Amino acid sequence: xxxxxxxxxxxxxxxxxxxxxxxxxxxxxxxxxxxxxxxxxxxxxxxxxxxxxxxxxxxxxxxxxxxxxxxxxxxxxxxxxxxxxxxxxxxxxxxxxxxxxxxxxxxxxxxxxx
Amino acid sequence: xxxxxxxxxxxxxxxxxxxxxxxxxxxxxxxxxxxxxxxxxxxxxxxxxxxxxxxxxxxxxxxxxxxxxxxxxxxxxxxxxxxxxxxxxxxxxxxxxxxxxxxxxxxxxxxxx
Numbered sequence: 001x002x003x004x005x006x007x008x009x010x011x012x013x014x015x016x017x018x019x020x021x022x023x024x025x026x027x028x029x030x031x032x033x034x035x036x037x038x039x040x041x042x043x044x045x046x047x048x049x050x051x052x053x054x055x056x057x058x059x060x061x062x063x064x065x066x067x068x069x070x071x072x073x074x075x076x077x078x079x080x081x082x083x084x085x086x087x088x089x090x091x092x093x094x095x096x097x098x099x100x101x102x103x104x105x106x107x108x109x110x111x112x113x114x
Numbered sequence: 115x116x117x118x119x120x121x122x123x124x125x126x127x128x129x130x131x132x133x134x135x136x137x138x139x140x141x142x143x144x145x146x147x148x149x150x151x152x153x154x155x156x157x158x159x160x161x162x163x164x165x166x167x168x169x170x171x172x173x174x175x176x177x178x179x180x181x182x183x184x185x186x187x188x189x190x191x192x193x194x195x196x197x198x199x200x201x202x203x204x205x206x207x208x209x210x211x212x213x214x215x216x217x218x219x220x221x222x223x224x225x226x227x
Binding site for chain 1: 147149154155156157158159162164170172202204206215216218220221
């Protein structure tokens, strides 16, 4: 079965610092898609970043970047220059090539202090 | 504006009652999904539908039912058979092709009283 594991239930960071959230996944497929979603206190799910497994280059969106290690099945999210508005729960998600439904990890709650 | 609308935002159910959560989208997406979110559990898939009049069970379908009579609508019924229905429910939709993300509604908080 395909699974997504987020081993850090909670993380904290100071404003302007950098933090990395971990995610590993288990699959036997070679082509798939990975996502990071943010869920702020409003509980609205917001897409942060997307990575296609066949692309070697790590995805980047402004202050958010990923470290995608396909052989290790690892997909970590780095947040640079952290801001108070980054405080949220972050979910890692996997989507198989067959294009069914996203499979989510259990989430990491990120707190940001000033 | 295009988006996904879930209603109601809060719902209270008495023991033994069935309740229906609404999900409507105007994004012209083929696929729609229902997830349940519990503290510490992440999002777990209840049901999904790739086309009208067809749907598949997810990991935790027991005690739930769905219908997909229109492309825009994917209502979820929480039946009395669901033993622990108190949770936050999220509806999502996506384009059918594999490389697209899912877009989410704002959720419904269901509480059994």
